[in-house]
Amino acid sequence: MTPSNFESLERTFHEPKRLAILSALAAGTEGLSFQDLKSDCRLTDGNLNRHLKVLQESAIISQKKTIRNERISTQIRLTARGRKAFIQYLESLEAVLKEAQGAIDTSTASKSTLPLGRKARA
Numbered sequence: 001m002t003p004s005n006f007e008s009l010e011r012t013f014h015e016p017k018r019l020a021i022l023s024a025l026a027a028g029t030e031g032l033s034f035q036d037l038k039s040d041c042r043l044t045d046g047n048l049n050r051h052l053k054v055l056q057e058s059a060i061i062s063q064k065k066t067i068r069n070e071r072i073s074t075q076i077r078l079t080a081r082g083r084k085a086f087i088q089y090l091e092s093l094e095a096v097l098k099e100a101q102g103a104i105d106t107s108t109a110s111k112s113t114l115p116l117g118r119k120a121r122a
Helices: 003-007 016-026 034-041 045-057 080-111
Strands: 061-068 071-078
Touching: 016 034, 016 045, 016 071, 016 080, 034 045, 034 071, 045 061, 071 080
Parallel strands: none
Antiparallel strands: 061 071
């Protein structure tokens, strides 16, 4: 594995729930409502708020609050900077996964030539 590929995995994106949030937001340019995002990612209000705070502090997302039918509605979307950074993260993740797949394929191929029950010599 190339260390630079690991180093390019942005920790802000790599947390599983934030990865889910960003993946949902990346699907469109209009963004999602807080409620839709909460439902899609199966998060509680508090948990989603905590992740959105991290993403907003990093300028990855923006939030716009409006009043509809006397209720506050929050629309969340990726910023241009956030979309670009997320694409770079996905490219880095893909490179890491391809390296891992190559290593597994090579390892599996060399082991598969041994008869059953026999171990490779070190």
